Amino acid sequence: MNLPYISDKTFKSTNYSTDHLLQAEYDNCTFINCDFSESHISNISFIQCVFIDCNFSMVKAKNTSLQDVIFDNCKLLGFPFHDSNSFLMSMTFIKSQLNLSSFFNLQLKNTIFKDCKLEQTDFTNVNLSGSSFDNCDLYLTIFDNTLLEKVDFTTSYNLSINPNNNRIKDANFSKENALGLLTIFQINID
Structure with a gap:
């Protein structure tokens, strides 16, 4: 057509x-x-x-x-990118709200997310290699079987990523948000 x-x-x-x-x-x-x-x-x-x-x-x-x-x-609330x-x-x-959106099963290499809210956004089976999450709220964002190699999370917050279910080689985290890699283990850190 x-x-x-x-x-x-x-x-x-x-x-x-x-x-x-x-x-x-x-x-x-x-x-x-x-x-x-x-x-x-x-x-x-x-x-x-x-x-x-x-x-x-x-x-x-x-x-x-x-x-x-x-x-x-x-x-972009609930946007079905998938x-x-x-x-x-x-x-x-940039400065966008992507809460409850779905990127399921997409190739999103080198994607820039800057000053965004991504609460409960689904990145299951997504290739995000080389992407950047600059000052983004990742509260309850779903990363499952996600390729996160060389992704920059340094200034993002409220993130929780299971390193056993995702590939995170050479990803960048701040000391503060690196604790989001441990939430799956249900341990207390003071």
């Missing part, structure tokens, strides 16, 4: 929960203060797009393509 091609456009303050976004390929577009909550963005391609102050809470994103996409100060098209998927997250 050939989608319409839309490039180099800026979309501002649009409610896509009621006015559905045209199913198309969006290239180098910027979306500012748009509401996508509970909408369907399935089968839409976003290439080198930037989303600023947008709400994607509980969106449906079956086969959505996200290539070189930046989410800046966005609300339903999206994984081919060439790459994203950057």
Whole structure:
């Protein structure tokens, strides 16, 4: 199916929960203060797009393509990234809320998460090699069978990672957040 091609456009303050976004390929577009909550963005391609102050809470994103996409100060509660098209998927997250989102079974090498809330976010079976979690809240975030080699957790907090169920070789932790590697052992540290 050939989608319409839309490039180099800026979309501002649009409610896509009621006015559905045209199913198309969006290239180098910027979306500012748009509401996508509970909408369907399935089968839409976003290439080198930037989303600023947008709400994607509980969106449906079956086969959505996200290539070189930046989410800046966005609300992505419950976003089903695992339903999206994984081919060439790459994203950057800045000051965004990703609570209850799912990245299950994705390849997310070198992904940047900066100043984000990732409470109860699912990274099961994800390759996060070389990624960075800079000043991120990882409260109850799920890392299970996750490839975390060379991941930088130095400034993140509330993390709990089972080193027996994840590959963490050459990952970086601060002394304070390294205690999150011991919670599985149910020991008391004073």
